[in-house]
Amino acid sequence: xxxxxxxxxxxxxxxxxxMIASHGKGARAIVAVNKTDQHPMDITQRELCAxxxxxxxxxxxxxxxxxxxxxxxxGITKLKKALMKELQAMxxxxxxxxxxxxxxxKQLEARRTKxxxxxxxxxxxxxxxxxxxxxxxxxxxxELLRDLGTVVSFPDDDQLSNLGVLNPxxxxxxxxxxxxxxxxxxxxxLLSRKDIGKLLNDVERYPKHRHGWL
Numbered sequence: 708x709x710x711x712x713x714x715x716x717x718x719x720x721x722x723x724x725x726m727i728a729s730h731g732k733g734a735r736a737i738v739a740v741n742k743t744d745q746h747p748m749d750i751t752q753r754e755l756c757a758x759x760x761x762x763x764x765x766x767x768x769x770x771x772x773x774x775x776x777x778x779x780x781x782g783i784t785k786l787k788k789a790l791m792k793e794l795q796a797m798x799x800x801x802x803x804x805x806x807x808x809x810x811x812x813k814q815l816e817a818r819r820t821k822x823x824x825x826x827x828x829x830x831x832x833x834x835x836x837x838x839x840x841x842x843x844x845x846x847x848x849x850e851l852l853r854d855l856g857t858v859v860s861f862p863d864d865d866q867l868s869n870l871g872v873l874n875p876x877x878x879x880x881x882x883x884x885x886x887x888x889x890x891x892x893x894x895x896x897l898l899s900r901k902d903i904g905k906l907l908n909d910v911e912r913y914p915k916h917r918h919g920w921l
Contacts, residue, residue: 743773810838824877
């Protein structure tokens with residue numbers, strides 16, 4: 708979503724489309740441009756479609772949607788139709804999901820509600836046993852739950868594979884103090900594990916045995 712009257716709107720659109728192409732594994736995108744009643748949609752649409760053809764539809768009329776959300780709504784119906792068209796073309800929307808996988812999803816969400824931030828691989832196996840997910844399906848189930856944002860996990864990374872994150876704020880809450888630390892900046896960005904505990908200053912939420920994951 709972009710704002711028509713914002714300074715540098717085209718550069719921001721291009722930036723996010725590059726991010727989508729880099730991290731989205733072939734993800735499609737459309738651009739909703741808001742407040743077009745206050746400022747014309749002065750965007751080089753055809754050039755952006757050509758530059759980001761891996762994400763945007765080739766036809767600018769199918770890629771950019773002027774909208775107005777204040778007072779009389781305009782452009783919302785066309786935007787909804789475009790979103791539905793893209794959703795219907797997504798293979799994963801029509802993929803069958805076994806009910807056991809959804810049981811596991813609900814159990815993970817319940818853990819998050821109880822303020823549980825992380826999940827070990829052993830806990831994941833126990834959860835799969837309770838949900839009756841066959842061993843050969845567990846990696847696929849975890850991959851789906853990761854794509855849905857239910858859990859953050861890196862099963863193919865030797866250092867990170869033993870832990871999943873249920874609450875994304877646990878990651879941001881742990882990383883942000885490190886990135887903004889004046890002590891770390893003064894040290895030229897060099898960080899040792901013994902420094903992490905000092906910078907986080909929250910032993911209960913970030914125990915020492917979790918520092919390596921961060």
